[in-house]
Amino acid sequence: xxxxxxxxxxxxxxxxxxxxxxxxxxxxxxxxxxxxxxxxxxxxxxxxxxxxxxxxxxxxxxxxxxxxxxxxxxxxxxxxxxxxxxxxxxxxxxxxxxxxxxxxxxxxxxxxxxxxxxxxxxxxxxxxxxxxxxxxxxxxxxxxxxxxxxxxxxxxxxxxxxxxxxxxxxxxxxxxxxxxxxxxxxxxxxxxxxxxxxxxxxxxxxxxxxxxxxxxxxxxxxxxxxxxxxxxxxxxxxxxxxxxxxxxxxxxxxxxxxxxxxxxxxxxxxxxxxxxxxxxxxxxxxxxxxxxxxxxxxxxxxxxxxxxxxxxxxxxxxxxxxxxxxxxxxxxxxxxxxxxxxxxxxxxxxxxxxxxxxxxxxxxxxxxxxxxxxxxxxxxxxxxxxxxxxxxxxxxxxxxxxxxxxxxxxxxxxxxxxxxxxxxxxxxxxxxxxxxxxxxxxxx
Numbered sequence: 136x137x138x139x140x141x142x143x144x145x146x147x148x149x150x151x152x153x154x155x156x157x158x159x160x161x162x163x164x165x166x167x168x169x170x171x172x173x174x175x176x177x178x179x180x181x182x183x184x185x186x187x188x189x190x191x192x193x194x195x196x197x198x199x200x201x202x203x204x205x206x207x208x209x210x211x212x213x214x215x216x217x218x219x220x221x222x223x224x225x226x227x228x229x230x231x232x233x234x235x236x237x238x239x240x241x242x243x244x245x246x247x248x249x250x251x252x253x254x255x256x257x258x259x260x261x262x263x264x265x266x267x268x269x270x271x272x273x274x275x276x277x278x279x280x281x282x283x284x285x286x287x288x289x290x291x292x293x294x295x296x297x298x299x300x301x302x303x304x305x306x307x308x309x310x311x312x313x314x315x316x317x318x319x320x321x322x323x324x325x326x327x328x329x330x331x332x333x334x335x336x337x338x339x340x341x342x343x344x345x346x347x348x349x350x351x352x353x354x355x356x357x358x359x360x361x362x363x364x365x366x367x368x369x370x371x372x373x374x375x376x377x378x379x380x381x382x383x384x385x386x387x388x389x390x391x392x393x394x395x396x397x398x399x400x401x402x403x404x405x406x407x408x409x410x411x412x413x414x415x416x417x418x419x420x421x422x423x424x425x426x427x428x429x430x431x432x433x434x435x436x437x438x439x440x441x442x443x444x445x446x447x448x449x450x451x452x453x454x455x456x457x458x459x460x461x462x463x464x465x466x467x468x469x470x471x472x473x474x475x476x477x478x479x480x481x482x483x484x485x486x487x488x489x490x491x492x493x494x495x496x497x498x499x500x501x502x503x504x505x506x507x508x509x510x511x512x513x514x515x516x517x518x519x520x521x522x523x524x525x526x527x528x529x530x531x532x533x534x535x536x537x538x539x540x541x542x543x544x545x546x547x548x549x550x551x552x553x554x555x556x557x558x559x560x561x562x563x564x565x566x567x568x569x570x571x572x573x574x575x576x577x578x579x
């Protein structure tokens with residue numbers, strides 16, 4: 136079989152990766168100037184919310200070992216493992232990569248203390264002693280100036296996010312260590328969900344090629360004990376179950392997918408944009424979508440919103456109040472004209488240069504449409520990119536998108552399946568992750 140010119144020549148891939156590097160460089164230099172002269176970015180190492188802090192830690196040897204092993208053996212293992220084992224192995228390997236990077240900062244600073252800071256969810260667990268009453272009263276504490284306003288992250292999300300950590304505490308999993316590992320272990324499962332989806336909608340070969348890139352993504356730096364890692368996993372499994380539902384004609388999986396989509400919307404307001412990925416999955420169904428599947432999906436989708444509404448929480452009112460709160464804080468000062476493109480530089484840093492090159496190839500696959508499986512994968516990636524761009528233009532995510540956009544970034548990574556010479560690109564990915572984690576102290 137003759138290979139195409141685009142498969143044998145890396146030039147366009149290098150151009151795409153180079154453009155991504157230039158975008159990051161511009162965001163650093165322009166951001167540094169704005170922060171030094173105007174002090175309006177409220178980040179110390181733009182475009183990232185991070186501090187310059189070269190360091191090593193207890194996780195460094197494991198991170199180096201996993202990076203080397205992943206580059207050397209990841210592609211061949213992904214190609215040879217039985218499919219039934221591959222998602223589970225990817226999940227475990229992703230968790231190990233995330234934990235090793237987090238432990239570069241030590242157990243407390245890297246994991247146990249992350250969700251206990253003044254803006255985080257664990258600060259308000261004591262205020263949920265009466266959960267129904269707190270849900271009814273939740274919107275009365277969103278806006279600054281209201282009685283006892285919620286911390287920033289609690290106010291910035293529907294109560295499903297905080298309630299998760301309240302329930303963990305109720306069952307005896309107290310403190311930041313348990314909460315942090317909850318986010319790590321669930322967040323790591325997101326790569327398995329993406330693999331399942333790519334295989335269901337594209338083909339197994341593409342899923343296998345994408346696997347090492349999903350495991351060793353630079354996003355692991357922020358998947359470590361960020362609640363957004365948990366949100367990303369819930370959203371990813373919602374998409375995966377929907378893909379399985381439409382390909383296997385399973386109403387039960389459709390209902391489960393709807394349940395997770397409903398939960399996603401009550402974990403983060405911005406993740407309602409996952410409706411675009413759901414629409415892409417339905418569009419890509421080769422067998423058509425039967426009415427029974429749609430009814431099951433909608434029935435599952437109604438469960439979580441109905442439960443919270445009956446408990447007294449008004450999603451729409453809360454979102455309108457959040458917009459007010461957002462502009463009361465630094466969100467009202469941070470310049471839109473910088474962040475609307477610097478946010479994309481943050482995306483480059485979490486997705487890596489390989490993803491930039493892969494997106495170029497995905498665009499070519501979408502334009503040519505010569506291979507149905509590659510075209511379907513390109514459409515799925517395009518839906519994720521569209522969702523991310525809508526979030527960007529909205530102006531409700533100025534800065535910290537290296538954390539906030541983790542759920543979308545997971546779905547850009549499969550574009551790396553198009554790349555030849557995977558070990559070279561994996562090397563670039565792991566080097567970026569190691570440099571970020573050892574040179575910067577990331578936060579949120």
